[in-house]
Amino acid sequence: MEPSAPLTLFNSLTRRAEPFQPVHEGEARVYTCGPTVYNYPHIGNMRAYVFADVLGRTLSFKGYRLTHVINITDVGHLTDDADAGEDKMERMAAAQKQSIWDIAEHYKQAYWADVRALNIRQPAQWTVATDYVEQMIDFAKGIAAKHCYELESGLYFDVSTVADYGRLARAQTDEGEGRIEAVEGKRNGADFAIWRKTPPGETRQMEWDSPWGKGAPGWHLECSVMSGAVLGFPFDIHTGGIDHREIHHPNEIAQNQAHCCTNGLDDAANSGAKVWMHNNFLVERSGKMSKSSGEFLRLQLLIDKGYHPLAYRLLCLQAHYRSELEFSWEGLGAALTRLKRLVMAVGKLDQPSTKKQRQDATELAANRTWFETAISNDLNTPEAIAALEDVLAGLQPNEVKRAIVEEYDAVLGLDLLNLTRADLRIRPKSATITDDEIEAILAARREARAAKDFARSDALRDELAAQGVEVMDGDPLGWEWKLG
Numbered sequence: 382m383e384p385s386a387p388l389t390l391f392n393s394l395t396r397r398a399e400p401f402q403p404v405h406e407g408e409a410r411v412y413t414c415g416p417t418v419y420n421y422p423h424i425g426n427m428r429a430y431v432f433a434d435v436l437g438r439t440l441s442f443k444g445y446r447l448t449h450v451i452n453i454t455d456v457g458h459l460t461d462d463a464d465a466g467e468d469k470m471e472r473m474a475a476a477q478k479q480s481i482w483d484i485a486e487h488y489k490q491a492y493w494a495d496v497r498a499l500n501i502r503q504p505a506q507w508t509v510a511t512d513y514v515e516q517m518i519d520f521a522k523g524i525a526a527k528h529c530y531e532l533e534s535g536l537y538f539d540v541s542t543v544a545d546y547g548r549l550a551r552a553q554t555d556e557g558e559g560r561i562e563a564v565e566g567k568r569n570g571a572d573f574a575i576w577r578k579t580p581p582g583e584t585r586q587m588e589w590d591s592p593w594g595k596g597a598p599g600w601h602l603e604c605s606v607m608s609g610a611v612l613g614f615p616f617d618i619h620t621g622g623i624d625h626r627e628i629h630h631p632n633e634i635a636q637n638q639a640h641c642c643t644n645g646l647d648d649a650a651n652s653g654a655k656v657w658m659h660n661n662f663l664v665e666r667s668g669k670m671s672k673s674s675g676e677f678l679r680l681q682l683l684i685d686k687g688y689h690p691l692a693y694r695l696l697c698l699q700a701h702y703r704s705e706l707e708f709s710w711e712g713l714g715a716a717l718t719r720l721k722r723l724v725m726a727v728g729k730l731d732q733p734s735t736k737k738q739r740q741d742a743t744e745l746a747a748n749r750t751w752f753e754t755a756i757s758n759d760l761n762t763p764e765a766i767a768a769l770e771d772v773l774a775g776l777q778p779n780e781v782k783r784a785i786v787e788e789y790d791a792v793l794g795l796d797l798l799n800l801t802r803a804d805l806r807i808r809p810k811s812a813t814i815t816d817d818e819i820e821a822i823l824a825a826r827r828e829a830r831a832a833k834d835f836a837r838s839d840a841l842r843d844e845l846a847a848q849g850v851e852v853m854d855g856d857p858l859g860w861e862w863k864l865g
C-alpha cells in the first residue's frame with residue numbers, strides 16, 4: 382500500500398507550498414471572506430467560493446474534521462478597499478431607495494442561490510457582520526490604547542505598532558504610496574479605520590453607539606472579529622480572492638497581532654490564521670470581472686443561455702486556483718460538453734457493460750495515488766479530473782468505477798451520481814418551443830426516415846431549426862438535439 386500523499390497548500394504569507402499541519406489534532410478550521418451583499422455576485426466572485434469549497438472538501442477527504450465559516454458582509458465595505466469612498470451597502474440602498482436590510486437580504490438570497498447551484502457545500506456557519514457589532518466594539522476597545530488613535534472621522538489603526546506590517550502583501554508602507562487615499566491626520570499612509578464615525582449632521586441607516594461615537598465598524602475589523610470569535614485564534618486557514626492579499630488581509634493580520642498580544646499571547650508573528658490562501662481572478666478579455674464596474678456576468682445569465690451551472694464549476698476546476706482564468710463562451714461550451722461526457726459515462730454504470738471488464742487492483746491503486754497526489758498537491762484539480770476520466774475510460778467493473786466516482790466526486794463536487802443527461806439540457810430562456818413539441822416532431826421525423834421519406838424528414842428538421850432546435854444526427858454523445 383502506497384503511503385497517502387501529504388497535503389501541501391500554498392501559503393501566501395511565505396509564498397511557498399507547505400505541508401498542512403493543523404492547529405488542533407485531526408481538525409481543520411477555515412474562514413472564507415464572504416461577499417458584500419450590495420449587488421448580485423458575478424461568476425468571478427463565485428470562483429472564490431468554488432475554490433474554498435474544493436479546499437473544504439479536500440480537507441474532509443484527507444480525514445480532517447472541518448469547521449468552515451463564510452461571512453456575509455452587510456456593513457462597512459467601502460467603495461475603495463482602503464478608506465476612501467462610501468459604504469457600498471449605503472450607496473446601493475440610496476440608489477434603489479430601499480432599506481439596507483432589504484438590500485442585504487435580497488442579495489444574500491441571490492448569493493445563496495448561486496452557492497446551491499454550484500453544489501458548494503453549506504459551511505458550518507454563515508456569520509453575518511451586523512450580528513457581531515458588539516464583539517467588534519469589544520475587540521476595538523481591547524486594542525485601542527496601544528494600537529489606535531482617534532481622528533474626527535473615526536478610530537484608526539496605527540500600522541507602525543505591529544511588527545512587520547504588510548508582509549502578506551509584500552507591500553511598502555511608506556507614505557505617498559498610491560494605493561491608500563490620504564485622510565487628514567493619519568500617522569502612516571497605510572493606517573486604516575477600524576471604526577468610522579457618522580459625520581456630524583448625517584444619519585446612516587446602519588449605525589451603532591460606541592466609545593468613539595455613533596458609527597459603523599470597518600470592514601477589516603469585521604473579519605478579524607468573526608473569524609476569531611467562531612474559530613478561535615490561531616486557526617488553520619483563511620481564504621479570499623487575490624485582491625484581499627493586498628489590503629484587506631494585511632489589515633486583518635495587523636489587528637489579529639494587536640489582539641493576540643493584548644490578550645497575553647505576546648506573539649508578534651501571530652497572524653490569526655497560520656495559512657492564508659488566495660484564488661486568482663476570473664478575467665474577461667477586457668480585464669478583471671468586477672461588480673463595482675457595473676457590467677458583469679451572473680450565473681443566472683449562463684443558465685438563461687442554456688449552460689448548466691455545474692459546467693461553470695467544471696470550467697473553474699479545469700484551471701488551477703492560483704492561475705488566472707479567462708472566461709469565454711467557447712470555453713464554457715467545451716466544459717459543458719466535457720461534463721456531458723462524464724455524466725453519460727457515469728449513467729452507463731447502471732447498465733451491463735458492452736466491453737469485457739476486468740478487475741485490476743494494481744491499476745486501481747495507481748489511479749488512486751494519481752488522484753490523491755494531485756489533489757494533495759495544492760489542490761491540483763485539473764489533474765484530479767484527468768484521473769477520474771481515466772478510470773471511467775478503463776475496463777474496471779462498473780461497481781468499482783461507481784465507488785471511485787463517489788469517492789472522487791466528494792472532492793470535485795460535480796454531482797456526477799445525481800446529474801442526468803436531461804438535467805444538463807437546459808432550455809435557453811429565449812426558447813419558445815416545449816420539450817414535448819420537440820420530441821413529437823422528432824418522432825415524426827424518425828418515422829419519415831424509416832419510410833425513406835427524406836423530403837419530409839428534411840422539412841421537419843428545418844421546422845425545428847426555425848425554432849432554434851438543432852438536430853444532431855449521429856452525435857457521438859447521443860445528444861439528439863440542442864436548443865441554441
Ligand SMILES: Nc1ncnc2c1ncn2[C@@H]1O[C@H](COP(=O)(O)OP(=O)(O)OP(=O)(O)O)[C@@H](O)[C@H]1O
Nearest residue numbers: 416417425426428429621622662663670671672673
Ligand atoms: N474577478 C474575480 N475573480 C475571482 N475572484 C474574485 C473576482 N472579483 C472578486 N473576487 C473575490 O470574490 C469574493 C467576494 O468579493 P466581494 O463580494 O467583496 O466583491 P467586491 O470586491 O465587491 O466585488 P468587485 O471586486 O467585483 O467589485 C472575494 O473573495 C473577492 O476577492
Ligand SMILES: [Zn+2]
Nearest residue numbers: 414415604629
Ligand atoms: Zn474578509
